[in-house]
Amino acid sequence: MTTHTLVQPGPALNGIMASFVSRVFYPLLLAVTLALYFGALEHGWNLATVFAWMAGTRMLLLLAVEFLYPAKPEWKMTWPSFRRDLKYMAVNGGIAGLLKLGLGWLALDMSRLNTGIVAGTSIFVEFVALLLVFEFFQYWYHRLSHEGSGRWGAWLWSVHVPHHLPNKVYLLMHAVGHPLNFLVSLATVQLPLVVLGARPESIFLFNALMGLQGLLSQYNVDIKAGPLNYLLVGTELHRFHHSADIHEAKNYGVLTPFWDLVFGTFEYHTRRMPAALGVSEPLQYPDSNDLVKVLALPFKRLGK
Numbered sequence: 001m002t003t004h005t006l007v008q009p010g011p012a013l014n015g016i017m018a019s020f021v022s023r024v025f026y027p028l029l030l031a032v033t034l035a036l037y038f039g040a041l042e043h044g045w046n047l048a049t050v051f052a053w054m055a056g057t058r059m060l061l062l063l064a065v066e067f068l069y070p071a072k073p074e075w076k077m078t079w080p081s082f083r084r085d086l087k088y089m090a091v092n093g094g095i096a097g098l099l100k101l102g103l104g105w106l107a108l109d110m111s112r113l114n115t116g117i118v119a120g121t122s123i124f125v126e127f128v129a130l131l132l133v134f135e136f137f138q139y140w141y142h143r144l145s146h147e148g149s150g151r152w153g154a155w156l157w158s159v160h161v162p163h164h165l166p167n168k169v170y171l172l173m174h175a176v177g178h179p180l181n182f183l184v185s186l187a188t189v190q191l192p193l194v195v196l197g198a199r200p201e202s203i204f205l206f207n208a209l210m211g212l213q214g215l216l217s218q219y220n221v222d223i224k225a226g227p228l229n230y231l232l233v234g235t236e237l238h239r240f241h242h243s244a245d246i247h248e249a250k251n252y253g254v255l256t257p258f259w260d261l262v263f264g265t266f267e268y269h270t271r272r273m274p275a276a277l278g279v280s281e282p283l284q285y286p287d288s289n290d291l292v293k294v295l296a297l298p299f300k301r302l303g304k
């Protein structure tokens with residue numbers, strides 16, 4: 001018997017797993033998030049505790065799946081790119097992550113005193129209102145960071161561009177970015193939650209979905225979300241945002257593409273991924289590995 005006749009179940013099983021990961025993994029994660037939400041409401045679980053456990057477990061699971069089923073091997077995290085990510089985590093990723101978790105928890109905790117935006121409205125109405133208000137501010141901050149003109153436009157871009165310098169996008173490269181950008185995005189995420197006086201139930205759902213979508217948006221796994229792409233911003237849409245071709249580097253929303261659809265910046269292609277990721281003219285900028293030069297960007301005059 002030659003080796004050619006031996007049964008090799010590896011590739012077939014791999015194929016089934018790859019299509020499961022591509023088609024089922026994401027809806028399943030969404031379903032578990034929602035199930036935890038409704039379970040917590042139903043059984044009166046402590047929302048802040050459920051939130052912390054969910055965030056931790058989800059991160060580990062996503063890392064394992066990304067390692068096993070990369071969308072493109074050349075976009076995989078490598079030791080040098082991980083070492084670069086660690087530098088950014090040390091500067092702001094870890095702090096921002098903790099702050100985000102802390103603020104998310106604080107917003108949840110403080111919200112026990114809130115009575116809701118409009119007394120008597122359903123949680124669903126409150127959640128949608130919260131989401132659209134947050135996304136509106138986030139959308140314009142993000143869009144102006146990319147498309148703004150004049151001195152302010154150039155400055156916003158210099159704060160935001162560090163996040164776009166890497167030429168591969170995967171889970172942990174989320175940490176790459178300027179601390180100023182993190183601070184502004186943190187403020188835009190959590191402040192509306194507190195200021196608008198949302199109830200803990202909507203804050204929990206908002207943070208849980210935001211955590212999931214935020215992680216999946218920088219994910220090197222070939223997630224196919226189908227019609228869900230018109231409702232939530234995930235892997236397929238946000239990967240185009242990181243395209244090196246500025247004509248398709250749109251999709252400024254983070255949780256829902258609602259304002260992208262309204263203002264004409266929605267970019268979705270079912271059959272292809274961006275050819276290259278990063279900035280269109282990388283030589284104009286420091287290497288993302290050069291932390292000191294990257295952090296100095298907002299303090300210099302810079303063109304696009």
Ligand SMILES: [Zn+2]
Pocket residue numbers: 142146160164241
């Ligand atoms: Zn951007």
